[in-house]
Amino acid sequence: MSPTVTRTISLPVPGASLLEVDDLTVTFPTTAGDVDVVRKASFAVQHGQTLGIVGESGSGKSMTSLAIMGLLPNGGRTTGSVRLSGHELVGRSDREMRRVRGDRIAMVFQDPLSSLNPYYTVGLQIEEAYRAHRGGSRKTARAVTIEALERVRIADASRRVDHYPHQFSGGMRQRIMIAMALCLEPDLLIADEPTTALDVTVQAQILDLLSELQRETGTGMIFITHDLAVVSQVADDVLVMRGGDPVEMGSAEQIFSRPQAPYTRSLLDALPRIDDPFSERPTAPATTGEGQA
Amino acid sequence: MNDAPVLLQASGLTKDFTTKGDGAFRARTTQFRAVDDVGFVVRAGETLGIVGESGSGKSTTARMIAKLIEPTAGTITFDGEDVTAARGPALAAFRTKVQVVFQDPFSSLNPRHTVERIVSAPLDYQGITPKQGKRALVRDLLDRVGLNPDHLQRYPRQFSGGQAQRIGIARALAVSPKLVICDEAVSALDVSVQARIIDLLRDLQAERGLSYLFIAHDLAVVRQIAHDVAVMHRGKVVEQGDREAIFDHPQDEYTKTLLAAVPTIDPGWEAARATMLEQERTDAPAAGRTES
Numbered sequence: 001m002s003p004t005v006t007r008t009i010s011l012p013v014p015g016a017s018l019l020e021v022d023d024l025t026v027t028f029p030t031t032a033g034d035v036d037v038v039r040k041a042s043f044a045v046q047h048g049q050t051l052g053i054v055g056e057s058g059s060g061k062s063m064t065s066l067a068i069m070g071l072l073p074n075g076g077r078t079t080g081s082v083r084l085s086g087h088e089l090v091g092r093s094d095r096e097m098r099r100v101r102g103d104r105i106a107m108v109f110q111d112p113l114s115s116l117n118p119y120y121t122v123g124l125q126i127e128e129a130y131r132a133h134r135g136g137s138r139k140t141a142r143a144v145t146i147e148a149l150e151r152v153r154i155a156d157a158s159r160r161v162d163h164y165p166h167q168f169s170g171g172m173r174q175r176i177m178i179a180m181a182l183c184l185e186p187d188l189l190i191a192d193e194p195t196t197a198l199d200v201t202v203q204a205q206i207l208d209l210l211s212e213l214q215r216e217t218g219t220g221m222i223f224i225t226h227d228l229a230v231v232s233q234v235a236d237d238v239l240v241m242r243g244g245d246p247v248e249m250g251s252a253e254q255i256f257s258r259p260q261a262p263y264t265r266s267l268l269d270a271l272p273r274i275d276d277p278f279s280e281r282p283t284a285p286a287t288t289g290e291g292q293a
Numbered sequence: 294m295n296d297a298p299v300l301l302q303a304s305g306l307t308k309d310f311t312t313k314g315d316g317a318f319r320a321r322t323t324q325f326r327a328v329d330d331v332g333f334v335v336r337a338g339e340t341l342g343i344v345g346e347s348g349s350g351k352s353t354t355a356r357m358i359a360k361l362i363e364p365t366a367g368t369i370t371f372d373g374e375d376v377t378a379a380r381g382p383a384l385a386a387f388r389t390k391v392q393v394v395f396q397d398p399f400s401s402l403n404p405r406h407t408v409e410r411i412v413s414a415p416l417d418y419q420g421i422t423p424k425q426g427k428r429a430l431v432r433d434l435l436d437r438v439g440l441n442p443d444h445l446q447r448y449p450r451q452f453s454g455g456q457a458q459r460i461g462i463a464r465a466l467a468v469s470p471k472l473v474i475c476d477e478a479v480s481a482l483d484v485s486v487q488a489r490i491i492d493l494l495r496d497l498q499a500e501r502g503l504s505y506l507f508i509a510h511d512l513a514v515v516r517q518i519a520h521d522v523a524v525m526h527r528g529k530v531v532e533q534g535d536r537e538a539i540f541d542h543p544q545d546e547y548t549k550t551l552l553a554a555v556p557t558i559d560p561g562w563e564a565a566r567a568t569m570l571e572q573e574r575t576d577a578p579a580a581g582r583t584e585s
Contacts, residue, residue, distance in 0.1 A: 056483035057454075170347075199346035199510065204554040226483065229556035256558050257565035268566065270488035272513040274540065274555050
């Protein structure tokens, strides 16, 4: 336990954004030398707002979020600055970051089934996450858990809390992951392709749920996706990434109605339209994607 | 109305899966009807899209059509012949006319085989010797799907996802099939790669008069390629018709729900972008012609 750490990170520096990222660079050592998988990404997230990070495979969008969380795999190094409510996170110890994760920044991943332990009830897993940060009795944790499940609109939450992950559908499991992420009332939620594995009707429900919860709690959100149409619906601001480079950043309206970077334009051109089949889709230029897919 | 000849007709297709209990529950078997009385036609040179969410039975349907699994009931007619129970030489003949492209190119290409061996495998299985020789045919196919013909001796892992899917398409084309079943063939690809694979599939259709049975969960993609669309839900076809009928005037409640759930970009933003691009073209006419 280190109460001072929690306190210093909890008290916001006046005038600071919820999250400010400056020149974030993520480097991995390889036998052929260092490779930057994210190069000088800069952005900010405000309370109650959503930043969408969009890009194709290998664009560095997921590595950006892992770097913010301090969860880079195998020797990955972060340089630049990541400030949460004005407090620098880069360079903090694992122990300090463990207090930040879950408590101040929570994360929801693509595949809820691989994030849940099949041998424990969903209730036990949410309780464990809660008690790891807040302590308290199991009884309190259980009450918080049931309330969290109710908040993500799981019907009959007081009974469902004792069910195992396999007893829930894919969409319900993702609701459980969101409940787990939000039970500690984090300031920032990072959602990494949270609806990619879901059917389109379920995806629509989860997107609605996330925006309702955001309105209720004022949580800031980073929404990472490869899907431009999804990001256009959820994000206030959008960062487009490609091959580790930030390509373009702006309000959602600006990115989608007045894209400046050629790459953003080619991505938008490549997007299949459900409402406009007759306009011939121009072939995406050979410089995009396939070489690194 | 459509007067292209019917290439494939499925009627009353049904598939039951039986699950057996274990141990003390040995006696307990449950029947699950994955596909229930499904019928459709695929016309020569055209594409039938089958859309549905997970568990709708669309992949099971594709596997029955490809004759990878046996239907519990129903008939499949191909080129005027009943192939439902085809065995031996009749089945072999069917396999030269119907080929499949799968979702994950890396798990459907043998990692230990060279591209040449992968693409020519259907020829070997069917005992076909192409006139120009096997290697020349493989080179032609690679060239046609947009790969370097000199990469014959490379292995799948040396290619990107989009390139690997092109290898899968080349393999499907090796026996000059009439029908290619694409089971989520572009679902695993990035959007810019996906667009180019769809373009390739459409070009190949125009050139060779191919028919596609195009299975996908992504309605926007299906709209780009399908002439006719069948919507599946819980094992049944809930609605089918030509593309415009399904997308512009859906009748069935489930189809409407499905279409309404597809995320789209604000039409106002789309219009503004089109206006901006148009403006740029008129402002700088020379810049618009940089690429041929």
